Amino acid sequence: MRAWTLPAAGIALLVWGEWLNRRWSRTVVKADLGDSRAVVVLGYRNPSESINLINRWRVRAGLRSVGTGAGSDTVVVFSGGSVGGGTAEARLMAAYARSALHFEGRILIEDQSRTTWENITNVLPLLEDAQRIAIASQPAHALKARAYLRRQRPDLADRLVRADDYRPGEWTLLKPLLAAYGLWTLRGLTGAERRQ
Structure with missing residues (x-):
């Protein structure tokens, strides 16, 4: 084996992880038009009382997905129940947004969901008035949630816009693992849902 083979394979793996996560963040979204925005932030298993x-x-x-100059009709919806035990993920995330990140905008909490399907089902009533809907999570997870929204409410799916959940160089070393896990989690989606 040549000396450059292993480093080249490592670089190729990093590039693949970046490419796939970037692609997922831009799938099943439309142009970012409209005034009122709802940003849905999906929770992840949180077994302790700290986020x-x-x-x-x-x-x-x-x-980040709220954007600059967001109007008063913009809302951040934190979604996630008490999957790992203790306080609901949505409540921990909302508290972190207020206390650590000093977010002063409008927040809504959906704290009953235990799965991604339930996340979408339970936030739908909170999204009715939004002209733009962004779903923030790891790119593969956000894509899965957008596909679920399309299945449950195709009329709202036309309002989906990209969240700022992919940035080049962010989590670079983990992106190949996130990409591999994402491929596994997206296996339940149709090919069309993964490409739109």
């Missing part, structure tokens, strides 16, 4: 690393990152990605 975990993944949920902290998802909150930051969600707040």
Whole structure:
């Protein structure tokens, strides 16, 4: 084996992880038009009473997705029940947004969901008035949620826009693992749902 083979394979793996996560973040979304925006932030299993690393990152990605100059009709919806025990993920994320990130915008909490399907089902009533809907999570998970929204409410799916949950170089070393896990979690989607 040549000396450059292993480093080249490592670089190719990193590029593949970046490419796939970028692609997923831009799938099943429309042009970002409209005034009122709802940003849905999906929770991740949180077994303790303090917010975990993944949920902290998802909150930051969600707040980045609000954008600059957001109007008073913009809302951030934190979604997630008490999957790992203790306080509901949505409540931990909302508290983190307020206390650690000093977010002063409008927040709604959906704290009953235990699965991604339930996340979408339970936030639908909170999204009716939004002209734009962004779903913030890891790109594969957000794509799955957008596909679920399309299945449950195709009329709202036309309002889906990209969240700011993919940035080049962010989580780079983990992106190949996230891509591999994402491929596994997206296996239940149709090919069309993964490409639109």
